[in-house]
Amino acid sequence: MDIAELRKIAQETQVNKPKTCIRCCSSSGCLSSQGDVVRNNLESAIAKAGLKEEVEVRRVGCMGFCGQGPLVEVDPVGSLYEQVTPDQAAAIISTLDPTLPPSESLPFQGDPNHPFFALQHNIVRQNSGHIDPESIEDYIATGGYEQLHHVIYDLTPDQIIAEVTKSGLRGRGGGGYPTGLKWSTVAKMSGKQKYVICNADEGDPGAFMDRSVLESDPHRVLEGMAIAAYAVGANHGFIYVRAEYPLAIKRLQKAIQQAKKYGLMGSQIFDSPFDCKIDIRVGGGAFVCGEETALINSIEGGRGNPSPRPPYPAQSGLWECPTLINNVETFANIVPIIREGGSWYASIGTAKSKGTKVFALTGKVKYAGLVEVPMGMTVRQVVEEMGGGVPDGGTIKAVQTGGPSGGCIPASALDTPIEYDTLLALGTMMGSGGMIVMDDSTNMVDMAQFYMDFCQSESCGKCIPCRTGTVQLYEMLTKLLNKEAKPEDIEKLEALCHMVKETSLCGLGQSAPNPVLSTLRYFKDEYLELVKSE
Amino acid sequence: MPTVSPQAQVSQNHPEHPSGDKRFKVLDVTMKRNQYSQDALIEILHKAQEAFGFLEEDVLLYVARGLKLPLSRVYGVATFYHLFSLKPSGAHTCVVCLGTACYVKGANALLDTLKAEIDIKPGETTADGQVSLVIARCIGACGIAPAVVFDGKVVGKQTEESVMENIQPWVTGE
Numbered sequence: 001m002d003i004a005e006l007r008k009i010a011q012e013t014q015v016n017k018p019k020t021c022i023r024c025c026s027s028s029g030c031l032s033s034q035g036d037v038v039r040n041n042l043e044s045a046i047a048k049a050g051l052k053e054e055v056e057v058r059r060v061g062c063m064g065f066c067g068q069g070p071l072v073e074v075d076p077v078g079s080l081y082e083q084v085t086p087d088q089a090a091a092i093i094s095t096l097d098p099t100l101p102p103s104e105s106l107p108f109q110g111d112p113n114h115p116f117f118a119l120q121h122n123i124v125r126q127n128s129g130h131i132d133p134e135s136i137e138d139y140i141a142t143g144g145y146e147q148l149h150h151v152i153y154d155l156t157p158d159q160i161i162a163e164v165t166k167s168g169l170r171g172r173g174g175g176g177y178p179t180g181l182k183w184s185t186v187a188k189m190s191g192k193q194k195y196v197i198c199n200a201d202e203g204d205p206g207a208f209m210d211r212s213v214l215e216s217d218p219h220r221v222l223e224g225m226a227i228a229a230y231a232v233g234a235n236h237g238f239i240y241v242r243a244e245y246p247l248a249i250k251r252l253q254k255a256i257q258q259a260k261k262y263g264l265m266g267s268q269i270f271d272s273p274f275d276c277k278i279d280i281r282v283g284g285g286a287f288v289c290g291e292e293t294a295l296i297n298s299i300e301g302g303r304g305n306p307s308p309r310p311p312y313p314a315q316s317g318l319w320e321c322p323t324l325i326n327n328v329e330t331f332a333n334i335v336p337i338i339r340e341g342g343s344w345y346a347s348i349g350t351a352k353s354k355g356t357k358v359f360a361l362t363g364k365v366k367y368a369g370l371v372e373v374p375m376g377m378t379v380r381q382v383v384e385e386m387g388g389g390v391p392d393g394g395t396i397k398a399v400q401t402g403g404p405s406g407g408c409i410p411a412s413a414l415d416t417p418i419e420y421d422t423l424l425a426l427g428t429m430m431g432s433g434g435m436i437v438m439d440d441s442t443n444m445v446d447m448a449q450f451y452m453d454f455c456q457s458e459s460c461g462k463c464i465p466c467r468t469g470t471v472q473l474y475e476m477l478t479k480l481l482n483k484e485a486k487p488e489d490i491e492k493l494e495a496l497c498h499m500v501k502e503t504s505l506c507g508l509g510q511s512a513p514n515p516v517l518s519t520l521r522y523f524k525d526e527y528l529e530l531v532k533s534e
Numbered sequence: 535m536p537t538v539s540p541q542a543q544v545s546q547n548h549p550e551h552p553s554g555d556k557r558f559k560v561l562d563v564t565m566k567r568n569q570y571s572q573d574a575l576i577e578i579l580h581k582a583q584e585a586f587g588f589l590e591e592d593v594l595l596y597v598a599r600g601l602k603l604p605l606s607r608v609y610g611v612a613t614f615y616h617l618f619s620l621k622p623s624g625a626h627t628c629v630v631c632l633g634t635a636c637y638v639k640g641a642n643a644l645l646d647t648l649k650a651e652i653d654i655k656p657g658e659t660t661a662d663g664q665v666s667l668v669i670a671r672c673i674g675a676c677g678i679a680p681a682v683v684f685d686g687k688v689v690g691k692q693t694e695e696s697v698m699e700n701i702q703p704w705v706t707g708e
Contacts, residue, residue: 029677032688066677205633205672243580243617244673282580284615287671301575303614362635362676369677400634434676436634450637454671460614 001263001270003149006140013141020055020096022046025071025129027062027215028247034086035070041089042072049093061216063129064120067368068110073129080110115385116367121348121356124332125372128216133251136258139219145264147338151227152272157187160231164334166342168354173199173290173327174402174431176420182324185314186232189322194234196225197318197325199295200241200248203287204403205454207434209358210328212370214241214248217332218255222265224331226276227338232324235275240295242283252280287404287458291506292317292325294460305462306506327432329358349375353419353430363400363436366391373418380414383437394439398522402431404451404458405511407518408444427518429511444523445530448516449477455512466509469500473516480530487531494520551596558596560585565600572601575611579618588619624659624666626704629683633672636680644680645669647694651701665704 024030024039043057063071068082072092081092084107091103122128131138139145151160165180186194198221202210213221225237241249256278259265267275286304288294293307296318317323333355337345346354353375359382362368366388373382379399383389390396398408407428409416416422420430438447456470476493479485497513497520504510520527551558564581568574578601582593589612598608612618630645649655652665659666675681678690684700692700 028688029675029690032675032678032681032690069678202674203672205637206635206676207672208674208676211674244670282577283617284576284580285617286615298576299573301571301573301611303610360635360676362679363638368635368679403634434634436638438638442638447638450634458671 003146003153003270006145006149009137010141010143013137018054018056019076021075022055022057022092023060023063023073023075023129024057025061025063025069026059026133027066027212028245029062029066030069030071031247033070033083035084037086038070038072038084038089041086042092045090045093051093051096055096059132059134060130061128061133062125062212062370064125064212064370064372065110065116065367066370067362072107073112078112080112081107082110083108114367116369116371116387119377119381119386120372121374122372123336123345123348123356124213124220124329124358125216125370126336127220128212131217133216133218134254136219136255136262136264139217143339144219144335145223145259147335148223148226148230148264149270151230151338152270152274157231157233160227160338161187163342164231164337167333167337167345168342168349169330169333169337169345170353170420171327172329172333172357172432174204174405174429176430179326179330182314182326183228183232185312186234186322186324189315191322193236193319193321194232195318195321195323196229196232196234196237197292197295197299197313197323198225198237198239198328198331199290199292199325200239200245200328201283201290201295202242202245202328202432203290203458204405204432204434206362206400206436207360207403207432209360209370209433211245211248213328213332213358214245215251218248218251219259220335221252221328221331222255222259222278224334225278226265226269227334228324228326228331229276230274232322234324235277237276237278238281238299238318239278240281240283240289240299242289243285249280249282256280286460287454288460288506288508291508294506295325296323303460305460306508308505329433350417350419352421357418357430357433359433359435361387361435361437364390364394364396364439364442365437375419376417378415378417379409382418382435383414387437390437390439394441396437397440397442398438398444400428400436400438400447400515401434402429402511402514403434404454405429405507405514406431406434407514408438408447408522410522427521428514444519444526445477445480448519449474449481451515452477452512455508459508459512463503463505463509465500465503466505466512469496469504469509470512472496473500473513477516480527483530483532485531487528490520490527490531553592557585561593561596561600565597570601572603575601575603575608576615579608579612583618588622590620590622622659622663625664626685627666627668627683628685628701628704629668629670629673630656631670631673631675631679631681631683633670633674633676633679635676636672639679641680643694644682644692644697647697648701651698652705665701 070084072081088107091106169179170176289298289304294304298304313323358372400408452474461467598605656669681690
């Protein structure tokens with residue numbers, strides 16, 4: 001495969017597409033509500049109406065408006081149909097004929113210009129919902145794999161790393177570590193064998209951004225990983241996907257196969273001396289395996305126990321070789337950064353938090369789904385303007401970010417701009433992207449207990465502060481909820497939180513007390529109310 | 535100095551398990567495909583659980599011998615990951631997602647309804663072996679919370695009534 005052949009595939013794919021396209025979301029959420037039956041019915045209706053040459057029914061990835069699925073969009077007219085049922089397919093087809101009156105059984109038409117869509121800036125999710133995730137040709141038609149060619153034939157590893165550093169991209173898995181710096185560290189390591197790992201173990205409850213990218217645009221992640229491998233001197237990559245994402249695994253496997261067939265992955269990519277073999281490793285349902293050293297131990301066939309750092313994986317990781325580990329969303333940003341330049345990316349966002357972030361907006365919110373917004377947008381803009389606020393006129397009590405490692409943003413702080421540092425200052429964190437809206441019916445102590453239950457169940461058991469600390473914290477929260485606690489128990493609770501935070505071996509234990517500390521900070525009255533009155 | 539048991543070598547050369555159970559052949563193929571690498575333990579256990587439904591002791595022993603690992607190591611890995619089950623599951627499995635979004639939207643009430651209906655706790659199987667009840671920490675279907683999985687099929691926006699409707703056929707044996 002050379003660049004001319006690649007561009008020919010792109011051209012032929014575009015030229016063959018009919019002018020009208022009916023896009024059907026085929027991500028897990030919409031599929032679970034019979035999205036595939038909707039698509040099949042649309043295809044049959046098109047065939048029946050003899051419109052196969054003029055209209056394409058395309059299976060696409062996630063459109064992001066997940067709470068309103070199954071979703072169908074029609075190009076070029078720009079209609080958005082929500083909660084489509086299989087029997088409404090014929091009605092949608094009838095709209096293609098302007099001489100026919102609108103059918104009564106037409107599905108609800110949403111507003112594609114609603115702030116939910118209009119305020120987004122789609123970089124990571126640029127192709128999601130537009131291309132068929134199971135068609136490499138669709139991806140190539142968007143310019144896919146051009147950047148990989150560019151990187152191999154036109155740039156040096158140093159130039160690539162410089163561009164990523166210039167972009168200001170920070171790890172999107174939650175750590176926020178400067179990506180360029182991490183790549184540079186791995187690149188500088190000596191050693192014949194290096195590895196690249198994509199952390200697709202998205203374990204935070206309430207987060208499904210990575211699942212969506214893998215199901216909707218798997219090639220974007222593969223291309224990002226290959227560019228990274230070239231930049232740091234690796235030739236072998238692993239994608240560690242959690243077992244709970246079977247569709248993502250299937251789409252990734254297909255994508256790798258397709259890329260290999262075209263000579264875009266595997267040996268001698270684009271007929272160059274560069275090899276990049278990517279394998280998939282499926283997780284076993286352990287949240288702790290999202291922690292990089294535990295993940296590495298899992299790929300090596302062991303229990304997912306974390307290891308002390310230093311040494312960091314960049315220096316000694318998978319099979320003690322220098323290893324680059326990045327999150328799915330981080331890799332998905334690489335192709336646009338190489339294509340448009342690091343300066344372009346750095347012009348979006350704020351001084352210390354560049355670019356965009358994908359959030360999974362869920363909970364007590366009118367419009368649940370995935371939104372990609374520039375850093376610096378306020379929490380209120382996302383939750384109220386885009387998400388529509390709490391349904392049925394309720395009021396927002398708090399917005400939780402960062403999953404079990406994070407904390408809550410109280411209603412009084414909703415005008416905080418979303419940046420790594422501003423969220424840390426509030427006592428929470430950016431995290432992987434879960435953003436859960438809670439209303440007045442949520443008991444914050446109950447939420448703290450919920451998160452602690454999760455952490456104590458997921459604790460690997462290796463270090464005492466986390467193994468016993470999370471259990472004790474859970475017990476103390478239960479005692480509070482059962483109204484059996486004394487006033488001094490709240491002080492003990494807080495003290496134990498700090499001990500677990502400061503002495504645990506890995507991020508799981510270090511951040512497990514965060515939801516408790518955060519709710520103590522903003523909702524102390526709810527704790528005090530539960531204390532046993534004398 | 536303990537030597538490799540002749541059994542381990544036999545399992546690499548001899549295609550059939552002494553019991554004649556053909557499912558062990560699937561394991562042989564998987565182990566061979568992974569070049570009997572000890573690092574491939576988790577991939578092999580995934581395949582084993584798929585083929586046998588759960589990881590019974592015989593299977594763990596077979597894998598241990600095939601990969602020349604102590605049984606304690608294989609057991610340690612099998613018991614670490616929530617996905618692996620050392621007990622047989624029921625004919626039907628119901629997974630209630632207790633992820634944050636689902637929890638905030640009332641997943642606990644759904645779990646209570648199911649617990650009451652089939653009279654077992656999460657992690658258990660009904661006495662007649664028909665239904666297993668499991669909780670998941672998050673299946674990533676947060677946009678359609680609260681979500682429940684019935685025999686691998688995810689259904690979203692569940693209510694106490696809808697989960698009862700979905701579980702009824704399994705309970706009445708239809």
